Amino acid sequence: MLIARSIADLRQALAPYRHPAFVPTMGNLHDGHIALMRLAKPLGDVTVASIFVNRLQFLPHEDFDSYPRTWEADCAQLQAVGCDLLFAPREADLYPQPQTVKLHPDPALADRLEGQFRPGFFVGVGTVVLKLFACVLGKTGGTAVFGKKDYQQLMVIRQMVQQLALPIEIVAGETCRAADGLALSSRNGFLSLAERQEAVALPLALQQLARRWREARNPGPALEQQALDALRARGWQPDYLTVCRRADLQPATAQDAPGTLVALGAARLATTRLIDNLEF
Template sequence: MHIAHSIADLRSALAGRGRPAFVPTMGNLHDGHIALVRQAKPLGDVMVSSIFVNRLQFLPHEDFDSYPRTWEADCAKLEAAGCDVLFAPREHDLYPEPQTFKVHPDPLLADILEGHFRPGFFVGVSTVVMKLFACVFAGGAGTAVFGRKDYQQLMVIRQMARQFALPIDIVAGDTRRAEDGLALSSRNGYLSPTERAEAVQLSRALQALASAAVAVGADLPTLEAQAAAALRARGWQPDYLTVRQRANLLAPEGTPQAGTLVALGAARLGSTRLIDNLEF
């Protein structure tokens, strides 16, 4: 596996190697990341991943400095999964000057849910992904794989690629879960043993909300409030538990129709903020 730190080294490593298949990450890799790498590998001629903790998508009070960095373990996992080229830029490699040009996604999609509770988050995500795309796909078209666990992020990136006519296929990877149903996440490592045992309640709350949402005469606002209250009673601090249309993440109109919906949740357990979703 070739490790490139500079954009010039990355482009040299990819020259003449055909269509890249790309999985961007912030490191601290778990089985969910590795599943995306394995999914991506047959979709291109050269498998590329990146590790970069992107300051632009962290709010001032969030965990940029303490975000787990596990470089040697990450490299071993990527190489074992068949990664051909790892792009691991330092901050001054990717942002050699202040990044004053930024990508501002459609506020109708990006300023709700995660974007409401983390203002500017999707500007940071869109900007770094666009820049990584420019680095990796400098030679032309290819494929990029993103996990469905970050459901809204996946939708923002798909819309960005479509509206900018990027020659990049955006492919979704399924959420990987622990045996008890907890969605794998780099931030799960922040959980104490007691919190880890409790953490699965977020996915269970979304399952219960999804089941109730398609019942005859379902009152979604009431069901959502009840789901949040149930988590709050267990010691969580919910930001949202909600049912939205998959197509645009807006609230369903009329009677909710199974097969077109997604339940999404974000809540803090102790000091750790977890997100999850369930299509139904």
């Protein structure tokens, strides 16, 4: 596996190839990331991963400095899964000047859910992903693989690619889960043993919300409020538990067809904020 630190070295390494398959990450890799790498492997003539902890998507009070960085373990996992090229720029390589040019996604999609509780988050995400696309896929186009666990992020990136006419195919990987159903996440490592056992309450709350939505004669916000109250009663601090249309992440109604909805949730357990979703 080749490792490129600078954009120039990256482009030189990619010069012989016509269709890269790219998996962007912030490192601290787990089985979910590795599943995305396996999904990407047959989709291009070279498999590329990136590791970059993007300061632009962290709010001032969030965990940028403490975000886990596990370089040697990450490289070993990428090597084992057959990654051909790792792009691991330093901050000065990717942002040699203050990044004053930024991507502002469609507010109708990006300013609710995660965007409501983390203002500016998707500006940071969209900006770094667009810049990584320019570095890795800018010459030939290619394929980029993202996980469904970050459902709204996937939607924002798909819309960006479509509306900017980028020659990139976005492929979605299913959420990888632990045996008890908890979605794999780098932030799970912040949980204590007791918190880790409790964390499964979030996917269970989404399952229950989806089941009640399907069974209700007139589903609506009351069901979402019940789900929020139940999670608060367990000691969580939920930001949202809601049902949306998959197509545009707008609030679902009783008239939406079965098989077109997704339940999404974000909640803080002690000091760790977890997100999850369930298509139904």
